Each structure stands twice: as structure tokens, then as C-alpha cells.
Amino acid sequence: MTEFAIETNGLVKTFGDTRAVDGIDLAVPAGAVYGVLGPNGAGKTTAVRMLATLLRPDSGGARVFGRDLIREADAVRSMVSLTGQYASVDEDLTGIENLVLLGRLLGHRKAAARERGARLLEAFGLTEAAGKQVKNYSGGMRRRLDIAASILNTPKLLFLDEPTTGLDPRSRNQVWDIVRAVVAHGTTVLLTTQYLDEADRLASRIAVIDHGKVIAEGTPGELKSSVGRGAIHVRLRDADQRNKAEWVLSEALxxxxxLDADPVALTARISGHETERGAAEQASRALVALAEAGITVDDFSLGQPSLDEVFLALTDKPATTDDEEISA
Structure with missing residues (x-):
């Protein structure tokens, strides 16, 4: 029987006339990464704040590892940890001083807090920076320290609210490795992210939220299949033929x-009811139609839709670059 880290039923939160979260139902399996995607203002951060007991729902309910979010809030807090979009550590303290301070606040003796902090700094590749003030850390180092602070006491459930926003690719990969390591040690992670490749690589299941509602949920593969059996990617020899190629493909498929950013590239989605063999046959028809129209194709591929295409199809919006949530 599946154990659920989070179960919500009709969770609602309003701010004035704005319904930021509008009846969200979630079932988050324990022991994995669960991704939450959505455009700006979709309600992701508001939902996380409710589940972390920082905001009280206006209606609906939720359970965290079987504990009621409202009636057993103290028990829920003892099992969860939250890393928000911005580093919560003190910039004037060193890395080890931050962890010792937080460890003491969590009830550890000073020696135990220092030992635990030193182990985490080593695990996260921050030993050499342990004695440096955090204001001298790079963005990636701050995020790693922030996550280290979140697991001083190993939580059963860790909320990561856009943990890699603004980081360079190398730092993002380092944070991804940390997330995988945290899950390998038994912690469930609920991850909100603006990066679709991040959700694709880390999450075993994903919920897409728009206007405060869950509009789709499933594994990355299931979400991709929901909007099409495949996607045809075509690169032309002559950019002047792209408008004609667009019409030919639209008619054939x-x-x-x-129209992709590349001036000679186009992408067409194959309908979801088709079988894999049918998708290949459609692709063949498309190539024949282009050839008969005198359009030269330099490169052609047939693949599964990307998560970006899923996001665009479900929300009618491109992937976002920041997240401006309504907050209390």
C-alpha cells in the first residue's frame, strides 16, 4: 500500500478577492521528489506555505504523514522543513556559525551542533568556506548552505521552493545532486520550480497548477503522452520556405x-490518440508532403514532446522565468 507524505482535499486560500489556491487535491507519495509546476501567480508558493503550516487554509483539509494540518500543526512542524526562494541564513556569520546557531535553536548541545554542521558542510562541498562570512559566498554556495540548514534535523518532508532560481548551470547541478542525496536518505521532497528540465530530471511525479487549481498530474512520461504521442522536429535548408512548410505540415498532420526560435526550424505535435506506429506513419506522410511541395529538409527527428511543450499546451503560457506569488 502506498504511503503518502501529503494528502490534500479541496485546499483553498484567498487574499481579498483573489483566490490564490482554489481547491487543490494532491496525493504525494513518500520517499521521492514530487514536482509542482505552474505559471506566475499560479498558487504554488501559497500552497507550500499552507502545507508547511505558515498559512492557515480558508477551507479544505490536508494531512502530512497522516497528521492533520490544522488540528495537529505542531506534529506536522516537527516532521517538515522549508527552504524558500531566498537564502535564510545570516550573511554576517560564517557558514559554520550559521549551522551551529540553528543547531542550538533546534535543541542540540554546542558540540553536537558543531559536529553536525561540519559534517553537512563537508557533504555539501563547503568545508573550505566554513570560516568565511556568508556574504562572501556565491549564489550556489548560499543555496547549498540554506539546504544544509534545512536538514540539520533530518526532516521526513522537505519543501524546496524554487531552490535553484538565479543559479548558473554548474550550481544548479550541485543542488540537484544534493536533492537526490537527501531523498536517498529517506526524506520526501516537494519541489516547486520554474525550470521544466529540473522537474523532468528530479521528480517522479509532477502536478501542474494554474489559477490555483491542479490541471494535470502524473509522471513526466504520462504528462508528455497526454498532449501527444510524439513531436516532429524539422530543419529546412531555406528559411524563406518556412511559412510554406508550416502550411504543408499543418495540412498533412x-x-x-x-515556429521555433531557429529561423529554419519547425515543430508539430502528433495527436495523443495515435499509436507509436501511427506516429511514425504520420511523420512519413509529413516528409512526403514536404518533398512534393518542393521543400528541402536538412534535418528531421521524431520524439516525445518535451515538458516545455506540455506546459505550453496545458497552461497556454510559456515556461516562466520568475514566480511572483501573492503572499499574506
Whole structure:
């Protein structure tokens, strides 16, 4: 029987006339990364704050490892930890001083707090920076320290609210490795993110939220299949033929065609009811139609839709670059 880290039923939160979270139902399996995606203002951060007991729901309910979010809030707090979008450590303290301070606040004796802090700094590749003030850390180092602070007491459930926002690719990869290590040690992670590749690589299941509602949920593969059996990617020899190619593909596939950023590239989605063999046959028809129209194709591929295409199809918006949530 599946154990759920989080179960919500009709969770609602309003701010004035704005319904930031509008009846969210979630079932988050324990022991893995669960991703939450959504455009700006979708309600992701508000939902996380409720589940972390920082905001009280206006209606609906939720349970965290079987404990009621409202009636057993203290028990819930003892099992969870939250790392928000911005580093919560003290910039004037050193890395080890931050961890010792937080360890003491959590009830550890000074020696135990220092020992635990030193082990975490080593695990997160921060030993050499342990004695430096945090204001001299890079963005990636701050995020790693912030996550280290969140697991001084190993939580059963860790909320990571856009943990890699603004980080360079190398730092993002380092944070991803930390997340995988945390899950390997038994912690469940609920991850909100603005990076679709991040959710694709880390999350075993994903919920897409828009206007405060869950509009789709499933594994990355299930979400991709929900908007199409495949995607045809075409690169032309002549950019002047792209408009004609768009029309030919649209007619041949009876599907919308996307003009990519590359001026000679187009992408068309194959309808979801088709079988894999049917998808290949549709792709063949498309190539024949382009050739008969005198359009030269330099490169062609057939693959599963990307999570970016899923996001665009579900929300009618491109992936976001920041997240401006309504807050209390």
C-alpha cells in the first residue's frame, strides 16, 4: 500500500478577492521528489506555505504523514522543513556559525551542533568556506548552505521552493545532486520550480497548477503522452520556405505547427490518440508532403514532446522565468 507524505482535499486560500489556491487535491507519495509546476501567480508558493503550516487554509483539509494540518500543526512542524526562494541564513556569520546557531535553536548541545554542521558542510562541498562570512559566498554556495540548514534535523518532508532560481548551470547541478542525496536518505521532497528540465530530471511525479487549481498530474512520461504521442522536429535548408512548410505540415498532420526560435526550424505535435506506429506513419506522410511541395529538409527527428511543450499546451503560457506569488 502506498504511503503518502501529503494528502490534500479541496485546499483553498484567498487574499481579498483573489483566490490564490482554489481547491487543490494532491496525493504525494513518500520517499521521492514530487514536482509542482505552474505559471506566475499560479498558487504554488501559497500552497507550500499552507502545507508547511505558515498559512492557515480558508477551507479544505490536508494531512502530512497522516497528521492533520490544522488540528495537529505542531506534529506536522516537527516532521517538515522549508527552504524558500531566498537564502535564510545570516550573511554576517560564517557558514559554520550559521549551522551551529540553528543547531542550538533546534535543541542540540554546542558540540553536537558543531559536529553536525561540519559534517553537512563537508557533504555539501563547503568545508573550505566554513570560516568565511556568508556574504562572501556565491549564489550556489548560499543555496547549498540554506539546504544544509534545512536538514540539520533530518526532516521526513522537505519543501524546496524554487531552490535553484538565479543559479548558473554548474550550481544548479550541485543542488540537484544534493536533492537526490537527501531523498536517498529517506526524506520526501516537494519541489516547486520554474525550470521544466529540473522537474523532468528530479521528480517522479509532477502536478501542474494554474489559477490555483491542479490541471494535470502524473509522471513526466504520462504528462508528455497526454498532449501527444510524439513531436516532429524539422530543419529546412531555406528559411524563406518556412511559412510554406508550416502550411504543408499543418495540412498533412491536421495539427498546429510551432515556429521555433531557429529561423529554419519547425515543430508539430502528433495527436495523443495515435499509436507509436501511427506516429511514425504520420511523420512519413509529413516528409512526403514536404518533398512534393518542393521543400528541402536538412534535418528531421521524431520524439516525445518535451515538458516545455506540455506546459505550453496545458497552461497556454510559456515556461516562466520568475514566480511572483501573492503572499499574506
Amino acid at each position: 491536421s495539427a498546429p505547427v510551432q
